[in-house]
Amino acid sequence: MKQKITMLGVPMDLGQSRRGVDMGPSAIRYAGIVERLRKSGYxxxxxxxxxxxxxxxVKTPEEENLTNFAEVRDTSExxxxRVSNILSNAHFPLILGGDHSIAIGSIAGASAHFEKMGVIxxxxxGDLNTAETSPSGNIHGMPLAVSLGRGHESxxxxxxxxxxxxxxxxxxIGARDLDAGEKSYISETGMLVFTMHEVDRLGLAEVMNRTIQHLKxxxxxxxxxxxxxxxPHDAPGVGTPVPGGMSYRExxxxxxxxxxxxIITSAEFVEVNPILDERNKTAEAAVALMGSLFGEKLK
Structure with missing residues (x-):
């Protein structure tokens, strides 16, 4: 990883229906992300x-069951x-969300700098829905599909x-709530998905090793x-909690x-919602995970 990191917040809460996730970047900053990474030498x-x-x-006929389409599109652009410029300056882009619709912009900007960029x-x-398959029309359930070329042209x-x-x-990694259209797409393409069933059977260390091998x-x-x-026990402050997820330690x-x-060349941490959180527990978990991602060690 590059030793220089540029951190960018995206206070977006329009990709879904529950307010509050726009305060995620502030909560993560308050939890001490800058100080933590500086202690690791960055x-x-x-x-x-x-x-x-x-x-x-506000909706238009063009939106085709896409909530807040114009706002998400413009913010993604x-x-x-910004992500592309950060990489052009040889810095590591660290993006703070915001709901997961922001991945449309993160992946678009980062992928411009690689011949074949992988995504974990x-x-x-799965966030593989389109307007046709989405039960809600919320774009935070669509960013991976969009990045794969599926969905609204804009x-x-x-x-x-x-x-x-x-x-x-x-x-x-960690899927445990997939819609019917997402399951069909995964089956058709053979995309590598480690559900919580595989995580439990294999162990997360093996899952990560297979992930790295797959993206070599x-x-x-x-x-x-x-x-x-x-x-949710470890990260209660999220908009769409699903029981049975990975632990804090895993x-x-x-x-x-x-x-x-x-192998990581850019990253985003999303869906921290302080309104739904317990004393900033989820933001603090996000900061701790970023510390581990950037090589923080106990000895």
Missing amino acids: EIEDAGNIEVSKSPG KLAG WYDAH LVNTYKAGAKIQPDQVVI HCDGVHLSLDLDGLD SHLAMEILAEAD
Whole structure:
């Protein structure tokens, strides 16, 4: 990993229906992310937040069951440009969410710098829905599909035209709540998905080793970590909690293994919702996991 990190907040809460996740970047900063990474020897620049224009509830026929389409599209475009500029300056982009719709912009901007960028999707959900398959129309359930070239043309063409990644460049870890359309797509493409069943049977260390092996053909890897990948006991402040997730300690192990492998070239931590949290517990968990991802050691 690069020793220089540029941190960028995206206070987006329009990709879903529960308010509060727009305060996620502030909660993560309050939990001490800058100080923690500096203690590990990193030079970190806090580039502030991207401005998110908000006019929720306004829909046009173009949106095709996509809630707050224009706002998500515009923010994704802004974020993609900022992420690309960070990489152009040889810094590591660390993105703080915000709901998971921001991954559309993160992946679009980062993928412009690699021939074949891999994505590790650490999440309870697949986020592989489209307007046609989504039960809710919430775009935070669609960013991985969009990055794979599926969905509304304006979203798919964020920053550069077409798909940013292919199914064999993706690994989903921790899935335990998949919609019917997502299951069909996974089956059709053979995408590598480690559900909680596989995590329990194999152990997370083996899951991470297989993930790294699967992505060895990629020249960069983006980590997209949704805090609802963790069990709600350890991360209660998320919008769509699903029981039976990975533990705090297991998630640390996953980040430590990624740090040792030294394959992550950009990362985002999303869906921290302080309104639903318990004394900033989820933001503090996010900061601790970032510490492990960036090589923090006990000895």
